[in-house]
Amino acid sequence: EAGVAQSPRYKIIEKRQSVAFWCNPISGHATLYWYQQILGQGPKLLIQFQNNGVVDDSQLPKDRFSAERLKGVDSTLKIQPAKLEDSAVYLCASSFQMDSEQYFGPGTRLTVT
Amino acid sequence: GQSLEQPSEVTAVEGAIVQINCTYQTSGFYGLSWYQQHDGGAPTFLSYNALDGLEETGRFSSFLSRSDSYGYLLLQELQMKDSASYFCAVSTNAGKSTFGDGTTLTVKP
Numbered sequence: 001e002a003g004v005a006q007s008p009r010y011k012i013i014e015k016r017q018s019v020a021f022w023c024n025p026i027s028g029h030a031t032l033y034w035y036q037q038i039l040g041q042g043p044k045l046l047i048q049f050q051n052n053g054v055v056d057d058s059q060l061p062k063d064r065f066s067a068e069r070l071k072g073v074d075s076t077l078k079i080q081p082a083k084l085e086d087s088a089v090y091l092c093a094s095s096f097q098m099d100s101e102q103y104f105g106p107g108t109r110l111t112v113t
Numbered sequence: 114g115q116s117l118e119q120p121s122e123v124t125a126v127e128g129a130i131v132q133i134n135c136t137y138q139t140s141g142f143y144g145l146s147w148y149q150q151h152d153g154g155a156p157t158f159l160s161y162n163a164l165d166g167l168e169e170t171g172r173f174s175s176f177l178s179r180s181d182s183y184g185y186l187l188l189q190e191l192q193m194k195d196s197a198s199y200f201c202a203v204s205t206n207a208g209k210s211t212f213g214d215g216t217t218l219t220v221k222p
Contacts (some may be wrong), residue, residue, distance in 0.1 A: 101161065
């Protein structure tokens with residue numbers, strides 16, 4: 001069974017530029033999560049989808065971050081414009097249903113200069 | 114909202130037993146999970162408790178006390194490869210998920 005796929009794996013941009021991350025969850029998984037993990041901290045939930053509906057986006061900085069999960073499968077997370085403090089690893093995870101085991105992708109390491 | 118507390122670092126020797134504690138405050142608590150993350154890697158699921166008591170999976174066990182808002186991960190027969198960060202995560206009955214800041218475990222020979 002293929003795992004959670006993410007791309008790109010690494011991205012370096014200048015502040016005020018925009019960037020987009022892509023995630024393909026495990027087939028059949030209804031729940032998709034985007035996390036931001038800053039070095040030395042735990043993953044912080046940015047947004048959680050159940051199929052193509054949003055369950056929780058309370059910690060998503062909506063003035064600069066947006067995410068969508070069209071057709072309830074793939075998802076993209078966008079940052080526009082980026083700030084220095086957005087430098088982090090962005091992890092995508094999926095689970096069969098809410099509150100079941102989460103499977104994480106390899107993450108995208110973003111560096112904002 | 115949800116908050117979790119776990120020790121930032123734990124050190125133990127190979128072959129020993131170590132316990133990583135996690136206390137939480139959350140409304141609508143549903144379950145407590147544990148994840149392992151090696152440097153540069155992604156978190157991987159270890160264990161889950163929704164009911165009070167001990168869950169055992171090989172060398173790893175996890176315990177939950179709902180009345181005390183407390184849980185722990187027990188690692189037995191420590192191996193060098195167990196050096197990693199360990200995160201507890203709470204889920205709510207609304208299906209929302211929050212991770213702690215993690216405990217860095219260092220296993221020494």
